[in-house]
Amino acid sequence: xxxxxLSVRGLETFFHGDEGIVRAVxxxxxxxxxxxxxxxxxxxGCGKSVTARSILRIVERPGRVENGSVLLRRADGSTxxxxxxxxxxxxxxxxxxxxxxxxxQEPMSSLSAYxxxxxxxxxxxxxxxxxxxxxxxxxxxxxxxxxxxxxxxxRVDSYSFxxxxxxxxxxxxxxxxxxxxxxxxxxxxxTALDVTTQAQILELIRRIQEExxxxxxxITHDMGVIAEMADAVAVMxxxxxxxxxxxxxIFHAPKHPYTQSLLRSIPxxxxxxxxxxxxxxxxxxxxxxxxxxxxxxxxxPSFMPGTCDTxxxxxxxxxxxxxxxxxxxxxxxETSA
Amino acid sequence: MVTYILQRLGLxxxxxxxxxxxxxxxxxLPPGDFVDTYITNLAASGSAVRAEEAQALREQYGLDKxxxxxxxxxxxxxxxxxxxxxxxxxxxxxxxxxxxxxxTIVISFAAILITWGIALPIGIYSAVRQYxxxxxxxxxxxxxxxxxxxxxxxxxxxxxxxxxxxxNIGGLFSAEYQIAxxxxxxxxxxxxxxxxxxxxxxxAGTAQLIRIMRANLLDELRRPYVTTARARGLPEWRVxxxxxxxxxxxxxxxxxGYLLPFVVSGSIVVSLVLSLPTVGPLLLRSLVAxxxxxxGTIVLLLGILTVIGTFLSDLILMWIxxxxxxxxxx
Ligand SMILES: Nc1ncnc2c1ncn2[C@@H]1O[C@H](COP(=O)(O)OP(=O)(O)OP(=O)(O)O)[C@@H](O)[C@H]1O
Ligand code: SF4
Ligand SMILES: [Mg+2]
Numbered sequence: 001x002x003x004x005x006l007s008v009r010g011l012e013t014f015f016h017g018d019e020g021i022v023r024a025v026x027x028x029x030x031x032x033x034x035x036x037x038x039x040x041x042x043x044x045g046c047g048k049s050v051t052a053r054s055i056l057r058i059v060e061r062p063g064r065v066e067n068g069s070v071l072l073r074r075a076d077g078s079t080x081x082x083x084x085x086x087x088x089x090x091x092x093x094x095x096x097x098x099x100x101x102x103x104x105q106e107p108m109s110s111l112s113a114y115x116x117x118x119x120x121x122x123x124x125x126x127x128x129x130x131x132x133x134x135x136x137x138x139x140x141x142x143x144x145x146x147x148x149x150x151x152x153x154x155r156v157d158s159y160s161f162x163x164x165x166x167x168x169x170x171x172x173x174x175x176x177x178x179x180x181x182x183x184x185x186x187x188x189x190x191t192a193l194d195v196t197t198q199a200q201i202l203e204l205i206r207r208i209q210e211e212x213x214x215x216x217x218x219i220t221h222d223m224g225v226i227a228e229m230a231d232a233v234a235v236m237x238x239x240x241x242x243x244x245x246x247x248x249x250i251f252h253a254p255k256h257p258y259t260q261s262l263l264r265s266i267p268x269x270x271x272x273x274x275x276x277x278x279x280x281x282x283x284x285x286x287x288x289x290x291x292x293x294x295x296x297x298x299x300x301p302s303f304m305p306g307t308c309d310t311x312x313x314x315x316x317x318x319x320x321x322x323x324x325x326x327x328x329x330x331x332x333x334e335t336s337a
Numbered sequence: 338m339v340t341y342i343l344q345r346l347g348l349x350x351x352x353x354x355x356x357x358x359x360x361x362x363x364x365x366l367p368p369g370d371f372v373d374t375y376i377t378n379l380a381a382s383g384s385a386v387r388a389e390e391a392q393a394l395r396e397q398y399g400l401d402k403x404x405x406x407x408x409x410x411x412x413x414x415x416x417x418x419x420x421x422x423x424x425x426x427x428x429x430x431x432x433x434x435x436x437x438x439x440x441t442i443v444i445s446f447a448a449i450l451i452t453w454g455i456a457l458p459i460g461i462y463s464a465v466r467q468y469x470x471x472x473x474x475x476x477x478x479x480x481x482x483x484x485x486x487x488x489x490x491x492x493x494x495x496x497x498x499x500x501x502x503x504x505n506i507g508g509l510f511s512a513e514y515q516i517a518x519x520x521x522x523x524x525x526x527x528x529x530x531x532x533x534x535x536x537x538x539x540x541a542g543t544a545q546l547i548r549i550m551r552a553n554l555l556d557e558l559r560r561p562y563v564t565t566a567r568a569r570g571l572p573e574w575r576v577x578x579x580x581x582x583x584x585x586x587x588x589x590x591x592x593x594g595y596l597l598p599f600v601v602s603g604s605i606v607v608s609l610v611l612s613l614p615t616v617g618p619l620l621l622r623s624l625v626a627x628x629x630x631x632x633g634t635i636v637l638l639l640g641i642l643t644v645i646g647t648f649l650s651d652l653i654l655m656w657i658x659x660x661x662x663x664x665x666x667x
Contacts (some may be wrong), residue, residue, distance in 0.1 A: 058567045088573055097570035104568075110561045112580050113660060114587070124569045159659045175569065 026239030039230030101176030128179035356640035460550025557581035594647030
């Protein structure tokens with residue numbers, strides 16, 4: 001397989017609040033390949049959005065990227081570690097929008113209500129390309145046409161609140177692709193939309209991906225969307241990537257107990273139609289009270305007392321492209337306690 | 338759009354009518370009719386009123402007729418610009434007020450502009466650098482500013498201006514222009530005197546406005562559109578000035594109309610201390626002296642100006658807020 005275009009290793013992003021430190025991302029590792037879709041999946045609050053924002057270095061205070069690396073391979077073949085760049089530097093700003101586009105989970109409030117769609121599109125285009133106003137406007141209309149907005153010549157002058165949720169999300173996609181980035185991070189792009197619109201937006205992303213050989217990071221908590229869209233999957237739990245693998249392996253031979261529970265909780269992708277709908281027992285721990293040892297151990301059906309609650313399991317390679325973070329596959333390390 | 342403006346205009350007219358009723362009630366407030374008050378006042382100052390004259394006044398204002406006829410007679414005269422006589426000054430009300438109304442507007446606007454000029458940048462800075470040292474300092478100074486009465490500040494500044502620079506800060510005009518007719522020289526003289534009193538008046542609202550702007554902007558900074566603007570690669574200052582600041586400023590347009598009475602009533606004591614020729618001190622004095630035509634007229638004129646201001650701020654809001662504009666199309 002080709003070299004990854006984006007390679008995240010041991011990423012850690014913490015929020016330093018008055019009540020303590022929230023380890024929002026606590027060791028995330030995954031690779032993204034050109035023309036492929038990586039699905040990041042996990043329950044609400046597991047750090048998916050913070051991971052995306054850490055890559056772009058737009059984590060808001062009091063959050064900070066503490067550790068790890070985000071290696072971006074540029075078009076000319078050189079690589080740059082985004083974590084080492086100054087977040088407000090010119091180089092980093094050129095990556096935002098220019099190399100990596102970002103679609104946010106809330107189409108309703110992700111656009112300014114005081115500026116026309118065209119204004120925001122032209123701004124994004126002119127930020128990364130030296131073109132005249134008229135050319136930028138033509139390109140803006142072209143972009144709107146590409147994402148399937150009817151009558152783009154008129155829509156370019158309308159405001160976001162004059163559009164439906166589905167159209168707004170299309171505008172967001174146009175906006176994130178304005179400077180022709182090679183990577184698109186779509187953070188729950190369809191969560192706020194109805195089912196039909198969801199399918200259309202996913203179809204649009206897939207079409208553009210083919211046209212432009214885009215690498216897509218698709219963040220979702222919907223296993224159904226993953227099954228439909230992703231080539232590879234990274235499963236996150238409490239800030240950690242607990243399993244990564246090709247989509248087939250994840251669905252048909254999940255290794256991590258958390259992945260298995262996630263799959264069991266959705267009936268549609270389950271092979272046995274008559275089985276009872278299982279939910280994951282227990283609830284997500286409070287951000288300040290992360291369990292010691294393996295963070296999943298209070299809810300894990302395969303919990304091994306004395307092992308899982310004392311040390312943290314490392315990532316174990318199960319196949320060339322399949323890894324899991326669990327003591328079922330890892331040798332417990334010596335702990336000082 | 339036209340229906341919206343007409344609707345606002347209709348509302349403005351109704352409000353002006355209501356204000357005129359209130360002004361009329363103010364004029365009627367003292368016991369007895371105002372001709373009695375007039376006679377008592379004149380008697381107190383030594384000159385007597387002849388019975389025929391009193392009778393003529395009563396007929397002129399229909400004081401023997403029902404109250405709504407009285408209102409009608411009064412408002413008809415007002416509409417022609419006749420606001421009645423000031424009993425204390427023995428001159429037409431309109432002469433007593435004279436330039437004071439316009440000077441009030443000028444000085445209030447200067448004060449408002451200074452307030453915004455100081456408060457908005459500080460509010461923006463405090464929000465963007467929330468919990469920074471500067472934010473704490475501004476907050477502290479703001480609280481001190483809220484706690485110190487303005488007239489005290491005016492006195493202190495006057496004292497030091499006089500002591501250190503031999504400056505006489507009071508008033509809006511130099512002695513030679515005090516009663517001179519309007520001329521380019523007089524306007525220039527006023528411009529020179531304007532900044533300090535305007536500044537002192539401005540400080541009243543500044544602390545409060547900083548807090549409002551800071552809170553508005555903090556609210557907006559959390560919105561997703563700020564994150565997406567950053568994610569497009571805009572420099573931070575452009576992200577903040579173009580999007581959240583724009584949104585945080587919007588509510589201010591709708592407050593322009595209410596500022597005038599706020600500044601006038603809030604500035605009475607300062608105007609007295611600085612001997613500014615505004616309507617504030619005049620209103621206070623007319624109320625104390627029960628000079629009801631004067632008091633009623635000032636309330637009426639300020640009220641009408643406020644309604645006009647509100648109408649204008651509605652138009653401004655319509656102009657700058659695309660959501661209101663769009664709501665009017667469909
Ligand atoms: N601004 C912030 N300040 C403090 N903690 C934060 C902040 N933003 C996120 N967090 C913490 O980071 C953790 C991860 O949040 P994140 O938004 O990445 O979750 P998510 O996986 O995207 O969830 P969802 O599916 O609901 O979008 C949460 O536990 C949250 O408490
Ligand atoms: S390490 Fe132990 S507790 Fe954690 S997932 Fe594996 S078996 Fe479950
Ligand atoms: Mg999220």
